[in-house]
Structures are given as C-alpha cells and as structure tokens.
Amino acid sequence: MRQRPEFRPAQAEEIARAFKAEKVQYLFVGKSGAILLGYPGTTQDVYIFPERSEANGRRIVVALRKIGFEIGEELERGIMKGNDFVQIKDGPFDVNLVFTPDAISSFADAKARGLQEGIFQVANLRDIIASKRATGRKKDEIELPLLESFRADWEKRHPVRLQSASNIAARKSRGRK
Amino acid sequence: MKQTDQQAREAFREQCRRQMNRPLALRIKYGFNRVYKPVLDDAPWRVFRSTAEYRAWCEANLPEYLGFGRAK
Numbered sequence: 563m564r565q566r567p568e569f570r571p572a573q574a575e576e577i578a579r580a581f582k583a584e585k586v587q588y589l590f591v592g593k594s595g596a597i598l599l600g601y602p603g604t605t606q607d608v609y610i611f612p613e614r615s616e617a618n619g620r621r622i623v624v625a626l627r628k629i630g631f632e633i634g635e636e637l638e639r640g641i642m643k644g645n646d647f648v649q650i651k652d653g654p655f656d657v658n659l660v661f662t663p664d665a666i667s668s669f670a671d672a673k674a675r676g677l678q679e680g681i682f683q684v685a686n687l688r689d690i691i692a693s694k695r696a697t698g699r700k701k702d703e704i705e706l707p708l709l710e711s712f713r714a715d716w717e718k719r720h721p722v723r724l725q726s727a728s729n730i731a732a733r734k735s736r737g738r739k
Numbered sequence: 740m741k742q743t744d745q746q747a748r749e750a751f752r753e754q755c756r757r758q759m760n761r762p763l764a765l766r767i768k769y770g771f772n773r774v775y776k777p778v779l780d781d782a783p784w785r786v787f788r789s790t791a792e793y794r795a796w797c798e799a800n801l802p803e804y805l806g807f808g809r810a811k
Contacts, residue, residue, distance in 0.1 A: 597770035600759035640786030647793040652783040701806030
C-alpha cells in the first residue's frame with residue numbers, strides 16, 4: 563500500500579476554491595455532487611466533469627498543483643488532451659476527471675442546468691442520476707433508487723424544472739417525429 | 740421488530756430531509772471519507788483515452804466486490 567497524504571474531507575472545498583481561483587470550468591458529478599446537495603451517503607471519490615479544452619486542462623493542472631497534487635508531465639499531457647477518464651490518486655483526496663460522462667451530451671448544456679452550492683459548481687441531480695443509470699455498474703444500480711428518492715424531496719424544496727440531457731434529447735426526438 | 744420496506748423508505752426520506760437541513764460543511768464532513776481500495780489505489784494516477792478503455796480496465800482488474808463491474 564502506498565503512503566498517501568493525510569485525508570481531510572475539507573479538501574473538496576480546497577479543490578473548488580482552487581478551481582474558482584484559476585477559473586476552471588467544471589461541475590461536480592456522481593455521488594460526490596449529490597452529497598454536496600444533501601444526499602445522505604458517503605463517497606471516497608470526487609468526480610469532476612471539466613470542460614474539454616487545452617486551456618481548461620492547463621487551468622486544472624495549475625489548480626491541482628497549488629493544493630498539493632503531484633502532476634508529472636505524462637499526467638499533465640493526459641489532462642491537457644482531455645482524455646476521457648483521468649484518475650488522480652496522488653493527493654490526499656481521490657479525484658477523477660471525467661471529460662465525457664455517460665448520458666450528458668455536452669459540458670455547455672450541463673453547465674446551463676448546473677447548480678451552485680456554496681462555492682461548488684454541481685451538475686443537476688437529473689444529470690447525475692441519468693449518468694449513473696447509463697453506466698450500468700453494480701455500485702450505481704444499487705444507489706439509483708435512493709438517489710431518485712432523494713431527488714423527489716430535493717426538487718420539492720427547489721422547485722425548478724430541471725431536465726437531464728437524456729430528457730431533452732428524448733423530447734427533441736419526439737418533436738422531430 | 741423487522742422494518743417493513745415502506746418504513747425503510749420513509750426512514751431514508753427522513754434522513755434526506757435531515758441531511759438537506761445540515762450546512763454544507765457538515766455534509767462534506769460526513770459525506771467524504773477514504774478507505775484503501777485494492778488495485779484501484781495502487782497507482783498514483785491513470786489516464787484512459789476512452790470510457791470504454793476505462794470500463795474494460797475496471798472489469799479486468801478490480802475486485803468484483805468494489806462494484807465497478809457491469810450489473811448483470
């Protein structure tokens with residue numbers, strides 16, 4: 563087992579602050595996003611959906627280095643290129659950069675539907691759930707009914723009509739017929 | 740006494756309401772943790788060119804109980 567820096571939950575906040583300072587375009591997605599909105603679960607990973615561009619990749623690298631992540635040249639290239647999935651486990655917190663999350667058509671669309679929770683930019687719950695459903699993974703399948711139940715209560719408190727990318731695509735498709 | 744499914748659902752919804760009432764700092768404090776995950780945590784970083792490549796790696800390398808495999 564590798565020795566890793568001490569874990570501190572507040573590092574999620576440090577990432578958000580560093581991203582804000584460097585003007586990184588991003589959204590928290592996955593369970594970590596739902597937890598920020600009040601979902602009563604736990605997670606070990608932060609899943610971040612960044613805008614895919616070289617400039618944004620450069621900003622991510624600068625931000626993560628500032629808060630203590632060791633980003634070598636090869637990893638830097640992977641981030642700058644916007645490879646689909648980048649796992650970083652060299653900081654006190656596991657960070658996953660997901661440049662093409664399932665069931666979310668574009669960063670711009672997701673950002674337009676996104677939410678602000680404190681200093682965090684978070685994808686909307688419908689996108690988070692649609693993306694989890696599309697992965698088809700065991701751990702997501704178990705979580706889906708609970709996330710849907712949470713969404714029902716969350717939307718009662720935040721009565722904005724939110725739609726996932728797949729909802730919008732389905733509506734557009736119906737309109738074309 | 741065994742909890743019924745309906746009672747379990749209602750208890751979870753009550754948890755949701757309580758958690759939503761908590762400040763963000765507490766949601767972070769209780770929501771994020773770290774436990775060693777074999778294989779997954781054994782490299783400082785990994786880059787996958789495609790999601791399909793990532794999924795295939797998870798299926799081939801991670802212990803099944805971590806839940807990264809496809810639901811059957």
